[in-house]
Amino acid sequence: MLNFSILTKYFDLYFQGFLTTIEVSIIGLICSFILGVIVAVMRIAPLRILNWIGTCFVEFIRNIPLILIVFFFYYGLSNYINLSGFAAGTIGLTIYTAAFIAEAVRAGIQSVDKGQMEAARSSGLTYIQAMKHIVLPQAIKIVIPPIGNQFINLVKNSSILGLVAGMELMYFADYVHEKTWISFDTYIFAALFYLVLTIPLSFFVNRSEKRLARSY
Amino acid sequence: MDFIGAYSVGNLSYLLKGFLITLEVAVISIILSFVIGSLLGTLRYAKIPVSSKIVAVIVETIRNSPLLLIIFFSYFGLREVGLKLEIMPAAIMALTIFESAMISEIVRSGLNSIEKGQIEAARSSGLTYIQTMWHIILPQALKRMIPPLVSQFISLLKDTSLAVVIALPEMLHNAQGIYNGNVTYVIPIFILVALIYFIVNYCLSLVARALEKRLDTNQKDGKNGNRRIRAASLSG
Amino acid sequence: MKKWLFFGVIFTLIAALMAGCGKSSSGSESDGTLGKIKDRGKFVVGVKYDTYLFGYKDPQSGKVEGFDVDIAKALAKKILGDEKKIELVEITSKTRIPMLKNGDIDAIIATMTITEERKQEVDFSDVYFDAGQSLLVKKGSAIKSVDDLKKGTKVLAVKGATSGANVKKAAPETELLEFENYAEAFTALKSGKGDALTTDNSILYGMAAQDSDYEVVGGTFTEEPYGIAMTKGDKEFVDYVNKFLKELKDSGEYDKMKAKWIKE
Structure with a gap:
C-alpha cells in the first residue's frame, strides 16, 4: 500500500512544483503554438528562402533530443546570455514543441484543397488574407487533435526542467526522494500530479479525434 | 569555444562508445516495445469485456506520464517491490514500458482505421476470427501503421538520452564527461552530439517518408485512415 | 471461444516477455x-x-x-x-x-x-x-566563507548528497539548486548559474585543480x-x-x- 504520509508531509513541495509545471506548460503552450504556426506558414509560403528556413528548423529540431536543446540553452549559451533553469527549460520546450506543431499545422493546411486558395486569390484576396480567412480556419479544425497531442507531450516533457534546477514537479519529486529514500511511493505521487493535468487533456483529444473522424 | 581541443581523438572515441550504447539500448527497446505494443494494441482493439478495459487504463496511465518519471521509477521504485534491475536493464525496461504504450495506440488506431464491414464479410465467408485478423485486417493495418511507427522509433532513439539521469553510459553521459573537464568544450560537443542524432534520425525519417509515399499511391482509399493514425501518433 | 483462446495466448506471451526483461539480478544472500x-x-x-x-x-x-x-x-x-x-x-x-x-x-x-x-x-x-564541506567560488568572488551566503545567493549542490541539506542548515536563506551529478553542477557553476558550489572540500580541491579560475574558500563548516x-x-x-x-x-x-x- 502507498505510504500517504509522504504525500501529506511533503505536499507543499509537490504542490509548489505542480504550480511551476502548470506555469511552464501554459507559457510553452502559447509560445509554441504561435511559433509553430509561423514556421508552418513559412514552410508553405510562396518564397523559396522561407520554405527552406522553415524546413531546416523543423527537420533539425524534430530529430534531436529535447534534453540537448535545453542543455544548450542552459549551459551552452551561458557566456552570452545567462538563463535560469526555468527560462532555459521553457525556451527549449517551446522550440522543440513548435517544430512538431509546425509539422502538424503544415499537414493540416495542405489538406485543405488547393483550389480554395486559388479561388480566393482570383477573387481578389492577397495571399495573407486568403491564408487567414479561408485556409487557416479550415486547417485548424483538422489539426486540433495532433496539436492536442503535442500539448500532452509538452506537459510530460516539462519534467526535463528537473534536470536544470527548474524547480518544477520533477525537481521536487527528486528532492522528496532524497529526503525519504522511499522511491516507489515518491515517484507514484509525482506521477499522479502529472496525470491530473494530462488525463483531461488526453480525454479532450480523443473526443475531438472521434468527432473529426465522424465528420468525414 | 575550442573546437579543435574538443574534437580530439580520445574525446571522439569516447563519444562513439556512448553512441554504441545509445544504439544498443534503443534497438533492444524498439524490438521489445514493438512486440508488447502490438499485443496490447490488438487486445484493446478487440474489446474483450474486462481485459480490454484494464489494458486501456494501464496504457492511458503510462502514455500520460513523463518518461523521466518512468525511468526513475524503473530504477529506484521497482527495487522496493523486489524487481532489482541494473542500469542498462532498467533503462531498457523504462523505455519499453513507455514506448509500448505509445505503440499500442498506433496499432489500435491502425486496426480501427480498417472498416468493420471487412471483418463481418470475412467471418460470414467462413473464416475464423484469428484467420480474419491474420489474413485480412493485420496486413492492411500494418501498412498504414508503418509511418507513425517509424516516427515513434525516432522518438525512442532520442528518448534514450534521458537515461543519462541514472548514469547509463550513453552518448550524452559521455558528452558530459568530456565537457566537465573544460567548459570551452560545451558548445562544440553539443553541436557534435546534435549532428549525430540528426543524421541518424533524419535518415530514419527519410525511410519513413519513402514508405509513406509508396503506401499512399498504393491505396488511395486509405488517406482518411492514415491521417487519423498520424494524428494519434505524432510524438515528441 | 476461439477469440478467448487467441487472447489467452497473447496475454501469456506478454507476461512471459515482461518476466524475461525484468530478470532480477540479486546475488545470493546466504553467502557473505x-x-x-x-x-x-x-x-x-x-x-x-x-x-x-x-x-x-x-x-x-x-x-x-x-x-x-x-x-x-x-x-x-x-x-x-x-x-x-x-x-x-x-x-x-x-x-x-x-x-x-x-x-x-x-x-x-x-x-x-x-x-x-x-x-x-x-x-x-x-x-x-x-573531509569537510566547503565552498568553491570563482576567483575574486565576494563570497569568502559560509557567512557570506545570504538571501538571494545561489548555491549549487548535487542531488542525493548531504551537502545540500548542510548548507541549508548553515545558511537557511540561500537559494539551493541541485543537479544530477558533479559534472553538471560544476558546469553549472562555470556557466554562472550560481555563486558558489558546495560539497566536500576534497572534491572541491579536485575541481579547483581542473580549472584554476576557481578556488576553495572559507575552510570547512561541517565534518565529513x-x-x-x-x-x-x-x-x-x-x-x-x-x-x-x-x-x-x-x-x-x-x-x-x-x-x-x-x-x-
Missing part, C-alpha cells in the same frame, strides 16, 4: 560478500567517474583514477592477491545506495560520508578520509568522515575491511597514496 567476491574472482566496487582526485574517468585515456580507486585496488589486492581483479562500476550520489542494496556492487568507495541516516541503510568501515559502505549486516566483511584499512595505514602505504592525490 567476501565469499561472493572470492567465488567470482573479482571485486566489484562502486566509484565516482566525475570526481577529480577521487574517482575520475579521463575521457582521453579512458582510465578511471583517484584516491578512492587506489584504495579499491589495494583492497582487491588484499582479498584476491591481484589489484587487477577489480571491476569499477560508475555510481552517482543518487544511485549508490540503491545499487549496493541491490547487490550490483560489493562496496562503495566514493567520497561517501558516514552519517546516522545512511547507517540505517548500509554498514560503514572506519573512517578512511576526513568518509567510509567504505558495505551491505548491511555483513559483519565479517566490515571487520575484514577495517583490518585492511588499519594495515594500510600502519604500513605507511596509505600516506603515500594520499600524498599522491591530495596536495593541500
Whole structure:
C-alpha cells in the first residue's frame, strides 16, 4: 500500500512544483503554438528562402533530443546570455514543441484543397488574407487533435526542467526522494500530479479525434 | 569555444562508445516495445469485456506520464517491490514500458482505421476470427501503421538520452564527461552530439517518408485512415 | 471461444516477455560478500567517474583514477592477491545506495560520508578520509566563507548528497539548486548559474585543480568522515575491511597514496 504520509508531509513541495509545471506548460503552450504556426506558414509560403528556413528548423529540431536543446540553452549559451533553469527549460520546450506543431499545422493546411486558395486569390484576396480567412480556419479544425497531442507531450516533457534546477514537479519529486529514500511511493505521487493535468487533456483529444473522424 | 581541443581523438572515441550504447539500448527497446505494443494494441482493439478495459487504463496511465518519471521509477521504485534491475536493464525496461504504450495506440488506431464491414464479410465467408485478423485486417493495418511507427522509433532513439539521469553510459553521459573537464568544450560537443542524432534520425525519417509515399499511391482509399493514425501518433 | 483462446495466448506471451526483461539480478544472500567476491574472482566496487582526485574517468585515456580507486585496488589486492581483479562500476550520489542494496556492487568507495541516516541503510568501515564541506567560488568572488551566503545567493549542490541539506542548515536563506551529478553542477557553476558550489572540500580541491579560475574558500563548516559502505549486516566483511584499512595505514602505504592525490 502507498505510504500517504509522504504525500501529506511533503505536499507543499509537490504542490509548489505542480504550480511551476502548470506555469511552464501554459507559457510553452502559447509560445509554441504561435511559433509553430509561423514556421508552418513559412514552410508553405510562396518564397523559396522561407520554405527552406522553415524546413531546416523543423527537420533539425524534430530529430534531436529535447534534453540537448535545453542543455544548450542552459549551459551552452551561458557566456552570452545567462538563463535560469526555468527560462532555459521553457525556451527549449517551446522550440522543440513548435517544430512538431509546425509539422502538424503544415499537414493540416495542405489538406485543405488547393483550389480554395486559388479561388480566393482570383477573387481578389492577397495571399495573407486568403491564408487567414479561408485556409487557416479550415486547417485548424483538422489539426486540433495532433496539436492536442503535442500539448500532452509538452506537459510530460516539462519534467526535463528537473534536470536544470527548474524547480518544477520533477525537481521536487527528486528532492522528496532524497529526503525519504522511499522511491516507489515518491515517484507514484509525482506521477499522479502529472496525470491530473494530462488525463483531461488526453480525454479532450480523443473526443475531438472521434468527432473529426465522424465528420468525414 | 575550442573546437579543435574538443574534437580530439580520445574525446571522439569516447563519444562513439556512448553512441554504441545509445544504439544498443534503443534497438533492444524498439524490438521489445514493438512486440508488447502490438499485443496490447490488438487486445484493446478487440474489446474483450474486462481485459480490454484494464489494458486501456494501464496504457492511458503510462502514455500520460513523463518518461523521466518512468525511468526513475524503473530504477529506484521497482527495487522496493523486489524487481532489482541494473542500469542498462532498467533503462531498457523504462523505455519499453513507455514506448509500448505509445505503440499500442498506433496499432489500435491502425486496426480501427480498417472498416468493420471487412471483418463481418470475412467471418460470414467462413473464416475464423484469428484467420480474419491474420489474413485480412493485420496486413492492411500494418501498412498504414508503418509511418507513425517509424516516427515513434525516432522518438525512442532520442528518448534514450534521458537515461543519462541514472548514469547509463550513453552518448550524452559521455558528452558530459568530456565537457566537465573544460567548459570551452560545451558548445562544440553539443553541436557534435546534435549532428549525430540528426543524421541518424533524419535518415530514419527519410525511410519513413519513402514508405509513406509508396503506401499512399498504393491505396488511395486509405488517406482518411492514415491521417487519423498520424494524428494519434505524432510524438515528441 | 476461439477469440478467448487467441487472447489467452497473447496475454501469456506478454507476461512471459515482461518476466524475461525484468530478470532480477540479486546475488545470493546466504553467502557473505567476501565469499561472493572470492567465488567470482573479482571485486566489484562502486566509484565516482566525475570526481577529480577521487574517482575520475579521463575521457582521453579512458582510465578511471583517484584516491578512492587506489584504495579499491589495494583492497582487491588484499582479498584476491591481484589489484587487477577489480571491476569499477560508475555510481552517482543518487544511485549508490540503491545499487549496493541491490547487490550490483560489493562496496562503495566514493567520497561517501558516514552519517546516522545512511547507517540505517548500509554498514560503514572506519573512517578512511576526513573531509569537510566547503565552498568553491570563482576567483575574486565576494563570497569568502559560509557567512557570506545570504538571501538571494545561489548555491549549487548535487542531488542525493548531504551537502545540500548542510548548507541549508548553515545558511537557511540561500537559494539551493541541485543537479544530477558533479559534472553538471560544476558546469553549472562555470556557466554562472550560481555563486558558489558546495560539497566536500576534497572534491572541491579536485575541481579547483581542473580549472584554476576557481578556488576553495572559507575552510570547512561541517565534518565529513568518509567510509567504505558495505551491505548491511555483513559483519565479517566490515571487520575484514577495517583490518585492511588499519594495515594500510600502519604500513605507511596509505600516506603515500594520499600524498599522491591530495596536495593541500
